[in-house]
Amino acid sequence: MNTIVTVLYYVLTAYIAVLIVWNFLKRKSWQEELLYVIVLIPFVLRLLRLK
Amino acid sequence: MMRKLVSAAIGTALAVFAGISFHHSRHLREPVVPGPAVSRVATLGDYFAPLKGTINDANIYILEGKEPGGTVLLLGGTHPEEPAGRLAAWIFAENAELRQGRILLVLSANRSGTTATRIGGAYPADFTIPTAWGGQTFRMGDRWSNPLDQWPDPEVYLHYPSRQQLAYVDIRNLNRCFPGRPDGLLTERTCYAICELIRREKVDIEIDFHEAELQYPVISTIVAHERGADLAAAASMFISSLEGFAIGVENSPKALRGLSHREIGDATGAISLLLEAPEPFLDATRGRTDRRLLLTGRDPFVVRAGRRGLLFEKIDEKGWPIDVRVGRHTSTVLQVLEIWSGDHPDRAVVVAGVPRYAEVVEKGTGAFLKDPKSVDPGRLSFE
Numbered sequence: 001m002n003t004i005v006t007v008l009y010y011v012l013t014a015y016i017a018v019l020i021v022w023n024f025l026k027r028k029s030w031q032e033e034l035l036y037v038i039v040l041i042p043f044v045l046r047l048l049r050l051k
Numbered sequence: 052m053m054r055k056l057v058s059a060a061i062g063t064a065l066a067v068f069a070g071i072s073f074h075h076s077r078h079l080r081e082p083v084v085p086g087p088a089v090s091r092v093a094t095l096g097d098y099f100a101p102l103k104g105t106i107n108d109a110n111i112y113i114l115e116g117k118e119p120g121g122t123v124l125l126l127g128g129t130h131p132e133e134p135a136g137r138l139a140a141w142i143f144a145e146n147a148e149l150r151q152g153r154i155l156l157v158l159s160a161n162r163s164g165t166t167a168t169r170i171g172g173a174y175p176a177d178f179t180i181p182t183a184w185g186g187q188t189f190r191m192g193d194r195w196s197n198p199l200d201q202w203p204d205p206e207v208y209l210h211y212p213s214r215q216q217l218a219y220v221d222i223r224n225l226n227r228c229f230p231g232r233p234d235g236l237l238t239e240r241t242c243y244a245i246c247e248l249i250r251r252e253k254v255d256i257e258i259d260f261h262e263a264e265l266q267y268p269v270i271s272t273i274v275a276h277e278r279g280a281d282l283a284a285a286a287s288m289f290i291s292s293l294e295g296f297a298i299g300v301e302n303s304p305k306a307l308r309g310l311s312h313r314e315i316g317d318a319t320g321a322i323s324l325l326l327e328a329p330e331p332f333l334d335a336t337r338g339r340t341d342r343r344l345l346l347t348g349r350d351p352f353v354v355r356a357g358r359r360g361l362l363f364e365k366i367d368e369k370g371w372p373i374d375v376r377v378g379r380h381t382s383t384v385l386q387v388l389e390i391w392s393g394d395h396p397d398r399a400v401v402v403a404g405v406p407r408y409a410e411v412v413e414k415g416t417g418a419f420l421k422d423p424k425s426v427d428p429g430r431l432s433f434e
């Protein structure tokens with residue numbers, strides 16, 4: 001049961017990461033782009049099981 | 052398009068830089084040179100099979116004397132952000148000679164917690180204790196198991212079996228999960244394995260090493276289960292008159308669940324004691340949270356808090372160096388063992404070769420860490 005919940009959280013993390021990338025691609029201003037890039041980092045590190 | 056590529060490159064660079072640092076912090080190997088009394092090294096998984104092969108399948112160093120006697124368990128690394136506890140246990144593992152009885156040593160009770168530092172805490176990833184042979188580097192850890200090993204946290208943490216409601220994050224705090232739950236999460240299962248070890252090895256006394264911020268009222272003290280109250284009181288008296296530092300005694304509260312001093316005493320036959328030493332690094336009012344502060348315990352902001360009467364322990368410009376904190380732990384254990392052995396000759400644990408407070412302060416913790424290059428690599432253990 002706990003393992004299923006953990007896997008679902010990784011799926012959720014991946015989903016949010018994809019949304020962030022999507023938003024990054026849609027941005028017109030450099031400042032907003034950088035903001036999305038920085039927000040993305042913890043999601044990527046968790047998916048790669050680094051943090 | 053070009054701009055997007057530059058942004059993505061900046062992000063990748065930051066992620067790689069952070070990722071390497073986190074990977075290093077999680078996988079740094081810490082060598083142990085087992086001392087003369089270590090007869091074998093078991094793991095927690097030997098006492099509770101589901102833990103086998105997990106990150107919390109911690110080493111148990113079994114030190115045996117020539118004569119049979121009692122058994123003592125020393126727990127280092129229950130809270131890995133309190134490094135004096137791990138270092139004190141390390142000194143026992145590498146130096147202790149045993150005349151009678153047994154000492155069981157765990158240097159990384161919550162091994163998962165040693166592999167990550169506090170999110171947003173700006174902790175250093177590691178620290179180095181200087182030695183004559185160059186220095187030994189240790190992982191700096193945190194109070195809670197690494198979320199990579201136990202995630203997510205529940206909205207509400209109900210302690211098992213009391214059903215007391217605790218802070219949600221404390222479901223990853225080893226010292227809030229005792230006596231543990233065999234079908235629980237990793238931290239609860241680790242507590243269960245430690246209790247199984249205590250029951251199966253018929254441990255007489257379990258001593259859990261900690262450090263506390265100076266703003267926390269439970270500091271410079273032995274917290275004792277009621278079955279250990281007399282032992283702790285006698286140790287406190289002898290320490291305060293013989294060892295060169297003062298230590299108090301607190302009774303383990305009955306209403307506060309999940310803590311080792313309460314639950315191990317209730318759930319097993321062992322007397323449970325918990326030692327707290329002062330660690331200014333943990334104080335909320337500290338300044339720069341770096342390796343220097345971790346090792347010297349010197350911080351002008353904590354000193355200022357002390358002048359305003361906000362602390363439960365004294366501090367001045369000399370701070371609370373790591374050697375002072377480690378020496379407090381070694382001397383306290385030695386006094387507890389001497390008093391216990393005097394009162395229980397058939398269950399005695401008689402140890403030599405472990406430095407007391409004055410010696411650790413004079414020579415430094417590093418003087419009692421063994422050079423891993425000095426022994427056959429096959430003899431080394433890694434934490």
Ligand SMILES: [Zn+2]
Nearest residue numbers: 130133261262
């Ligand atoms: Zn602690």
